[in-house]
Amino acid sequence: MKYAYRRPGYRFIQFVVRWYYKIVFGMKVVGIENIPLEGPLIVACNHRTLSEPPMVGSVVPREMYFAAKQQLLVGPLGVILRYANAIPIRRTGSDKEAIKALAASLKEGKAVLIFPEGTRTLNPDDAKIKAGVGMLAMMGGADVMPVRVDGTGRTPWSIFHRGTMKITFGKVVRLSEVLDEELPRREAYHLIAQRVMSHIRAL
Secondary structure (H helix, E strand, O other): OOOOOOOHHHHHHHHHHHHHHHHHHOOEEEOHHHOOOOOOEEEEEOOOOOOHHHHHHHHOOOOEEEEEEHHHOOHHHHHHHHHOOEEEEOOOOOOHHHHHHHHHHHHOOOEEEEOOOOOOOOOOOOOOOOOHHHHHHHHHOOEEEEEEEEOOOOOOOHHHOOOOOEEEEOOOEOHHHHOOOOOOHHHHHHHHHHHHHHHHHHO
């Protein structure tokens, strides 16, 4: 398995989180070889609980940037999250500054973790799709990596039931393959979002 450069502290955080989910919850990972190690990339994942962000972030072999609620970025946890490339965002409403910051990260060739549903949902197959992932993809000129996490809503006693949590990385959705015709910008945002979510549901 190849890895992109990551700061030592970032690698340490990944190591601790990754082994916590492996030991306690029997986390399994499939398709990690599909992740590009360089270039702008949106890692788009379903979002059921608070576990998906640290789980996915702990196994991706490159540093990622992500939006986090301002309330989380205080105290010792806030120090860790900011070191792990957290970008503060308001809890309610859209935060244009956060979107711009994420898009700027993509333009610099970095990877960004987002959740197309916009909030936690019990079932990705029934989730309402927001256009944010399409907007970011076009603003940052980034391809999208669909990711599905299963098992995070089950009993916390997964230590006795190995492999109950699973992360599946799909094939990269190329922006050029989705936008094969001229479309108004807003329609293009929704088209990309729908295509990405359909890939997540299929995993």
